[in-house]
Amino acid sequence: MPTLQLHQIKSQRLPADILSLSPSSYLRKFLFTGPPGVGKTTLAKAIAARFMGVDDVDRAVEFVHVNCADEGIDRIRALAESSRLPPMDPGVRCKAFLLDEIHALGDKAVNALLIPLERDVVNLWIACTSRPAGSLDAALRSRFAYHLNLGAADxxxxxxxxxxxxxxxxxxxxxxxxxxxxxxxxxxxxxxxxxxxxxxxxxxxxxxxxxxxxxxxxxxxxxxxxxxxxxxxxxxxxxxxxxxxxxxxxxxxxxxxxxxxxxxxxxxxxxxxx
Structure with missing residues (x-):
C-alpha cells in the first residue's frame, strides 16, 4: 500500500499510478486511510474532478459527499439507488461518491453498499477512514480496488x-x-x-x-x-x-x-x- 503525505498532494508529488489514471480507467473504487488532516478528502476531490471532467467538484450536482458518521441506512440505500441512474448533468462524465469516515457505517449500511460497489463500473467511489484498513469489514474493503495510506506528515x-x-x-x-x-x-x-x-x-x-x-x-x-x-x-x-x-x-x-x-x-x- 503506497504512503502519501499532504505536502506531496499540494506539490503534486503523487504516485505515478494515480497520475496516470484517465477518466476511462476501470479503476474507479479507492480506499484512503490515514490520520485526520493528512489530505484524504483533498486527494479524493482532486481525483473526482479528474474523472468527472469538472473544475470544482463542490459545485457539481453529481458529486455526493457523505459523512458516514452522520448518516444511517436510509441515506446509504438512497446512494445505492442513485448510482444506478445516469448523471442528470450531461456535462459530466460520471457521478462521484465520497464516503468519509466509512468505518462509522453500521452492518446494515455496509451490506447495502456491497452490491452497488461490486456492480457499478461507471461511477467513481472513494472511501476515507482514519482507522486502519484492516479494521473495516473484509467484504467492504475488498470492493475497493486501490488502497492508499496517507501517512502522518512531519x-x-x-x-x-x-x-x-x-x-x-x-x-x-x-x-x-x-x-x-x-x-x-x-x-x-x-x-x-x-x-x-x-x-x-x-x-x-x-x-x-x-x-x-x-x-x-x-x-x-x-x-x-x-x-x-x-x-x-x-x-x-x-x-x-x-x-x-x-x-x-x-x-x-x-x-x-x-x-x-x-x-x-x-x-x-x-x-x-x-
Whole structure:
C-alpha cells in the first residue's frame, strides 16, 4: 500500500499510478486511510474532478459527499439507488461518491453498499477512514480496488516550508498532535475556523504560557470572566516583549462564546496574532 503525505498532494508529488489514471480507467473504487488532516478528502476531490471532467467538484450536482458518521441506512440505500441512474448533468462524465469516515457505517449500511460497489463500473467511489484498513469489514474493503495510506506528515517541517519561524512551528506542531490540518489552520488568521487543541504563547523561543485544551476549557467554564481577564493580562504583558515574539493560539470548538469573543477582542486590539 503506497504512503502519501499532504505536502506531496499540494506539490503534486503523487504516485505515478494515480497520475496516470484517465477518466476511462476501470479503476474507479479507492480506499484512503490515514490520520485526520493528512489530505484524504483533498486527494479524493482532486481525483473526482479528474474523472468527472469538472473544475470544482463542490459545485457539481453529481458529486455526493457523505459523512458516514452522520448518516444511517436510509441515506446509504438512497446512494445505492442513485448510482444506478445516469448523471442528470450531461456535462459530466460520471457521478462521484465520497464516503468519509466509512468505518462509522453500521452492518446494515455496509451490506447495502456491497452490491452497488461490486456492480457499478461507471461511477467513481472513494472511501476515507482514519482507522486502519484492516479494521473495516473484509467484504467492504475488498470492493475497493486501490488502497492508499496517507501517512502522518512531519508537521514541523511542513510548517517551516509554509513560512513559519522555528519557534512557532515547534509550538504548533506540538499542539496539533500529528494533525497537519490543525497545524496549518493555526496560521490562517481565522479564529472561527481553527479546530483546535489548546493555547501556547511563545516568547523568544520559550513557552511563556501553555494550557492544554482540558485546562483551558475548565478555566473558561469555571470562571469565564476571570479566565478572560487573566489571559488578556498575559497578552498585554507580552505586548511589551520584542516584536518577533511568536503567539500561536488554537481554540477548541467546545469552548463557549466568551472564548471566541476574547480572541476577537484581542485581535482587534492588536494583541494577538493567530
Amino acid at each position: 508537521v514541523r517541517s511542513v510548517l517551516v516550508d509554509e513560512g513559519k519561524d522555528a519557534a512557532a512551528a515547534d509550538s504548533l506542531a506540538k499542539l496539533a498532535q500529528g494533525d497537519l490540518r490543525r497545524a496549518l489552520a493555526g496560521g490562517t488568521g481565522d479564529a472561527e475556523a481553527i479546530e483546535a487543541v489548546g493555547l501556547v504563547i511563545v516568547v523568544d523561543g520559550k513557552a511563556s504560557l501553555t494550557l492544554s485544551p482540558e485546562r483551558m476549557l475548565a478555566r473558561a467554564v469555571a470562571n469565564p470572566f476571570s479566565f478572560q481577564a487573566s489571559l488578556l493580562d498575559e497578552l498585554m504583558r507580552l505586548r511589551q516583549w520584542p516584536a518577533h515574539a511568536a503567539i500561536a493560539l488554537t481554540l477548541s470548538q467546545r469552548n463557549d462564546i466568551a472564548a471566541h469573543q476574547l480572541v476577537a477582542a484581542a485581535m482587534r486590539a492588536g494583541l494577538l496574532r493567530v
